[in-house]
Amino acid sequence: MSEVRTRFAPSPTGYLHVGGARTALFNYLYARAQGGKFILRIEDTDQERSTEESYHQVLDSLKWLHLSWDEGPEVGGAYGPYRQSERLEIYAKYAEELLAQKKAYRCFCTAEELETKKAQREAMGLPPVYDGKCRNLSEEEIQKKISQAMGYTIRFRCPSGEIVVDDIVQGQVRFDTSLIGDFIIVKSDGFPSYNYAVVVDDHLMKISHVIRGVGHLSNTPRQIMIYNAFGWPEPAWAHVSEIVGSDHKKLSKRHGATAITAFRDLGYQPKAFNNYMALLGWSPPDGKEFMTMATLESVFDVARCSKSPAMFDVFDLSKAQDVEFAKLNSHELEKFLFAKSKLNWLSNQHIRSTADDEYIREILPFVKAVAVVPADEMDANNQRLRSILLSLRVYLDYYQQIERYIGDFYTPFEIKNVDSSARQFMKEDFFLVVAETFSRLIDIDKESFTASQIKAKMEETGRVSGQKGKNLFMSLRIATTGKMEGLELPVYLELLGYDRVRERLKTTIALARKLRE
């Protein structure tokens, strides 16, 4: 069997969002699973909307997701160039061929003319197809119009009949070509139209499998007709379902179609995000949904893709009436995230299974952004910072969440910040327990202020004071953190360090005196 070659062919007319990214992912995974090649091609034939900025954004997003392409921009390959705007001569050459064989013809109708005719046909309840006015112009008429400098497009002469798309995901879908009509393959600016350029490129680039959104299904008969006209073999088709937002509407700018880079900025790991996207419309044969990239790259198969649309259920869109997600920064965006989404669950699993050094390296920029850690301690090798981050990872769904926890370890403790529920604990025995523990804790050598030592002292306090369990531990927890939840207390205190613990306890005891007066 010949080599599997898939491609992702974005048009650089905006940022890459989840829909496109998942298509890229599926193509990438399928190529990897089949031991084939993944090709990136830029479809920038729309001169008005394509931008260089968007081109770079798309590439950046793909790079962040680690969807590396074997051929394409920046890496080259044997079938380049890989930007359609650089392949104009190729399209022109093949268009000439079709023209010579009368499989295509020049059309001199103007855009306005066509618009009027289309409106008329619609009003009459006819399908809005081209009426074929220029279909049979004589050679003389054509030459005359060209010499008059009339602009023209090139239309494909659409044969009548039925076209069957044999699709890996959709099955066999039939189309009546009379509903299609002679469509344009070369625009009046000389640029190829989408349906024509894809075919030429996919053929020349030896693409074996076309995996794309089901929105392209109705384009496929047009493309098949072009393959037939050239006598080229069709690739295998796989049209996967679209992705909708939590309001069941197709993802759009105001419906959660966030740029992929937003997830990078929030601190999701690419492997976690890929894992989640892979589950949108596809499921692994063994049902195990938490997967590494290596697993995905070996088990993915388009044949297991679902036809029904999948919901990208990550944002609470009910809170986001008319909010343009693309314009939000990562902190604003965070407010719209469902805290308990499957993405977050998967992401937490991935963070916890990341190697320590890798985890520290990845999270450090986010820690730095919070700006509470002193500059001289902002270092991957700082033992205390490292221990703190390692202890906190179990709480994190994405790295930006570190800002909720990191401050406790670096900013001064203030009694006014004590949670209201914790305040209820601050009475009678509370201060006695705190004072008892304090006297024992400061007994420990500064150097051996470790979790096990601390625990021993606390137990000792319990024996002497008669306090135990919740009363004992919670009192101390509140006196040192002002909160009723958090890391295991001895560990927390060790991470806080001798000096801070001492200081915080003194603060609390001072408060006790003040209250007694």
Added chain:
RNA sequence: GUCCCCUUCGUCUAGCGGUUAGGACUCGGGAUUUUCAUUCCCGCAACAGGGGUUCGAUUCCCCUAGGGGACGCCA
């Protein structure tokens, strides 16, 4: 308007004529944990509706409803 596609727990889905309709996330309960989180148990929860075909339909066919997509000198 025309054509095409879709419809299984709230969500992602498994299923490919005979299953107590399975799993995952969420949610509820319990155990472990000095607290939260974790972990581990248990539980709630679905075949859009109506006709066929069949000994038997979630599965095959038709209709209805709902949803999506396509009908461009956009891709």
